[in-house]
Amino acid sequence: MNTVLDVRNLSVRFRSGGRLLSLVKDVSFSVSRGGCLGILGESGSGKSMTCKAVLGLLDDNFQAEGGVFFEGRQLLGENPETLRRLRGGRIGVVLQNPMSCFDPLYRIGEQMAETLGEHTSLGRRRIRERSAELLELMRIREPGEVLRKYPHQLSGGMLQRVMIGLALALRPSLIIADEPTTAIDSISRHSVMREFLRIKRTGETAILFISHDLGVLSCIADQVLVMRLGEAVESGPAGRIFDNARDAYTRRLIRRHKAVMSKFLAAVRQGPEAAA
């Protein structure tokens, strides 16, 4: 009963002209409370499409089939209003490109208040306090200042942490993070990952973590699903996948990652001349 999200044989097709293009083929996975499933894959592998299908964010040109069970309830074909109430409430979402995910015309505080107001019946003052609390939880200094800022006045890493804070706002049972570390610099990446690890350690939330970055996934995921061209090519416990992958594609990804990492480490050890 600890399974929060159970995806069974999910397929997504895109209607283009008269043809149907298969984008996600027969993918199954599940995430349980306190656990983290990492979906690994290159761009175009169908990772983001899978996450959009789970959230009900695909438009009418897409056709999703199979089962998406959230806390035992089938979400595919559920009415849009019910899905909307779940998003941002029971299911927290963190997206990539934090710099472009906020509306440039509204202050951070206004956008947080808008979200909290949508899912709770808190008064304006209480919402403001809660927003500040969330930012503080994300170790953002001077939350009052940050709430008054416009998105372009904050860094990508900062905005990413605002997003994580907002995803946590209603104590969700599931957080879906789609490439949350891709668009930010490596120092911010470190602090963002620290927040995710902290969320995981509380043991209250299931995390679906999508990334193309093996290094990032290896530090948070306990289960890994590798996707390629819309298909799940490998899945299992993170340790086994990283050390002893069965699938050739997965092995290649891991080998490359290790090669890049060892080159990087060698360069760091020997100084800049050797790197060139």
Add this chain to the structure above:
Amino acid sequence: MKNYVIMRLLATIPLLLGISFLCFVFINLIPSDPAEVALRIRQTPVITEELIARTRAELGLDQPFLARYFHWLWDCLHFDLGVSYTNPARTVLGEIGRCLPATLELAGLSLVYVIALSLPIGFLSAVYKDSWFDRLMRGFVFAATAMPVYWVGLLLIWIVSIRLDLLPTSGYGGLSHLILPAFTVALSYISTYIRLIRNNMLENMREDYVLYAQARGLKRRAILVRHILKNSLQSCVTAIGMSIPQLIAGTIVVENVFAWPGVGRLCIASIFNRDYPVIQAYVLLVGVLFVFFNLAFDILQYAADPRLRERKA
């Protein structure tokens, strides 16, 4: 903010000088002799060379070009736009002041039409993209853009005033006289703005902030109005700033079709009569309107967009 406004105000000075000079040059390039035309309009029985020379001196036309320009400029700065060549009893300022209210009524109602129609139509066309409504409106936009203003005017007079006998065909009067000409002026702007708002909205719908707003569980209506529409209107604000003086200047054709006694008709009459001071005043007026509306709307947009405010500060 204050610095920005001051800078922009200072920048209008050379711009206005340039406009006034160009307007003076072009009018003086008109080949016929204004003195001779003025005498003819005043119905002088015998026009002799001597009389023309005297009239030229009287109108100040015997002086060198630059001297005339600076003289005119100096007077303009004192709000003295001179007297009409054809009717020396009337000052140019008086003539413009007499005709301007009618033009402003026309342009004002057109602007109301433009905003009241293009905003909801553009919004709905984007929200219900490819529906029958959107397709119908796309057809309307296409037709409205393709038809010349004077033809639309004549068509409306024929259908609405003559065949259906609903509204007066032409002339100055109450609101009923204003409806058709204002709609004629507005028509091409309505179609431009429908397209602008529709396309801006469709473009904004693909932005990440919309996806994230959906992911935060915001209501569809809130996303459409608070976020997509507001962002889409940003560029429309600048465009409207340019359209207002265009509407005022653009009444020139429509005023003649509907016999509307505004500055546009005054201008056309003055062009036929080679009444230089009036034409000059009209062109200058339109130039000044463009400069100031552009300025006012830039400042408005600057105040509305936090990103601009920061960059220029």
